[in-house]
Amino acid sequence: MVPVELLGVRQYRGQEIVVLLLDAEAELVVPITVGPREASAIASAQAGVVPPRPMTHDLLRDLLRAAAVRLDRVEIVALRDGVFHAELVLSNGARVDSRASDAIALAVRTASPLLCAGEVVATAGIEVMDNEQAGTVEEFRTFLEHVEPEDFEV
Template structure:
């Protein structure tokens, strides 16, 4: 199991809603397709929004507190046929099967860590690309696409090596 950060909820271009988990060590993001209600529950909890009456995930949090049980962690344990499987690990040692979206919504409300199976990260993770780095790579590719041999000469002659370029 590897710790992941709940980056947030995003709507993709194809209108699917995903919650994005980040494995910073591997620089991989795991997008999990979720429903609109679960997305709203996660986003509201991350924003610190409270409702006049408790939502289902708030009720679960409050119920755990009322019986003196903590949510130790959430584990995303498997990916099968495009479905993510999660478990709630309670302070009593009890493990409960859960949908990944519900487990994440509860973890965000309780401040509990979210862990993900390394196999799930490896199979569902997508590489995180730094936008600034991506722009630099695009500039360099453009340069390579348009560079001519004569661009490496000045005034029609060869480029003089700098003192740093001369062999010792």
């Protein structure tokens, strides 16, 4: 398991919403596709928004507290058929199967560490570009958008 950081929730390719997890050591980002409700639950918790009444993940956090059990960590344990599988690792030794999106939403609310199996990072991870590389790519995209065939005439 490698530690990952929640970068945030982003809209990708128009309709698709992804949660981005960063493995800083490997310089890879793992994008996890989530639904709009799950995205909202993660983004609002990350932004520190406190709802007037507890939402489902808030309720689960409060239930753990009432039972004197901590969420020690969230582990993204597998990627099978395009679906990310997670486990909640509790202070009483229990491991609870979870959807990755629910596990991440709960981790944000409890300030619990996120870990990801190395095989998952290796399979689903995308290389992170540094600012210089990103700037060069953006500059090239802009060039391609405005280039005319005449620009290449000798």
